[in-house]
Amino acid sequence: MTLPSAARIVEVGPRDGLQNEKRYFDIGVRTQLINMLADAGISHIEAGSFVSPKWVPQMANSDQVFTGIERRSDTFYIALVPNLQGFELAVQARANEVAIFTSASEAFAQKNTNCSIAENLARFSPILTRAKQVSIPVRGYVSCIAGCPYEGDIEPEAVANLAAKLIAMGCYEISLGDTIGSARPEQTAQILKAVIQQVPVEKLAVHFHDTNGRALDNIRTALEFGVTVIDSAIAGLGGCPYAEGASGNVASESVIALLNELNIEHGIDLTKLLKASDFIQAALSKTQ
Template sequence: MAPDVTLFEVGPRDGLQSRGEMVTTADKIELVDTLSRTGLRKIEATSFVAPRWVPQMADAPEVMAGISRMPGVTYAALTPNLKGLERALAAGCDEVAIFAAASEGFSRANLNCSIAGSFERFAPVLDRAKASGTPVRGYLSTVIACPYDGPTAPEDVARWTRRLLEAGCYEVSLGDTIGAGTEETLNALLDRLLEEVGADRLAGHFHDTSGRATDLVSLSLDRGLRTFDASIGGLGGCPYAPGAPGNVDTRRVLEVIEAHGLTHGVDMRALESAETVVRAIGAV
């Protein structure tokens, strides 16, 4: 039977991409392969971005070519533009992701364009993905607060979430990019979002900057969300979001899911092997 909750493991991409140091291709492949043996069903393996902007992901084709694919595991990649999508398709990625922001300041810092401009850039990516039958996931950053603009209005988050879904994304991952969320602010956001978007089209992506990420996962479970992004060992952060040191740890999210009496399908003992790999490559 399928588990109640889906964990989207983002450590190999979001986690390693945020590091200033380079990680070898062999170590990246070992990490993905070890994660593949845990029971995780979704792994974001790499990112097809311009090497001059993100040199940590310059070996994306080699990583995809080198991993040992496990049946039942979806291997995803971030593809910010059409060139990146074509490279991801050539590498055999099962699904791809695009990213937008709910605040103008973060959009300009991260994407060097307005939010509306980012959607213009996405259009050919979404058209090509649809033509190839490739699922597209949407990331929406700064859904609680922005390091440049301050608090984000729930109505703004709702508007851009709708736009991502209408554009063709099957799901939108709600990113508390600087870890500013509280139970009060998240409740206010979900009150607005769930008026028009089903919980099954939303995922939670929480940074643990203030030590509240697991509380937000717990609240999201209570509100009906059943997909969460998490990063092995808490790897992650964002160079465009000062003060946001890391994503919520995969193990901690799994423990919250179990505390709610829900299943996740991940072998916790096998997860230890992945945590060992992360420590061995010096990523935490």
């Protein structure tokens, strides 16, 4: 299979990464991290979420983060939203893209969102209708594409069917997430074969956790299938509060090194990215 000539990084560290840390980071740390990532050339950055602070206290005051960042015209600042109320808060905060989230595992959906997959989709419908009215793109997350801590292995067809439903509802892109980091490259290939039968590959992204040290191998497999969008987190931040033992997301620095090795263009300054990594790691060490 031919590798793509270019790839795009979606940086999830400021949201998906920091939300799994044990304590809240102040607005200054969060905004400075986002500014440094944008300055490094990352065009899509998850800046925060509008989930209730009761459930995700680390993402409290995301509205102030969106207000405090030094906005760049070439950067999309993404907000995770669970429902229409969260979407409206994201609009007020001037997010220029939103993300919605569900799971290919029924048990995980219940644990993570307190409702079924079908109920998740019902919640998304008014978000997508409203997003179309105000011209805000919506990204869909499908978690547990390979395995679930409660159900075990997930059938690729279940992932494909759910991804197709989200595209039909109006998502412009689907991020396929290996939430517990259990995927093997051959399993990733099976999943992508199934999904690509229902969703064009140019509408897909991959989101790997590095629990078992296979994230880069899985990303290479996805690139071979023609996927050109990769989620990653600065300094490998993250994990999942609903999946015990899941380690962090694949590190953005490692993904850029892989893309450099494969001669795939990405437009990111690795030196500046490493400075952002040093910054957040220093902030983390002060809180431990």
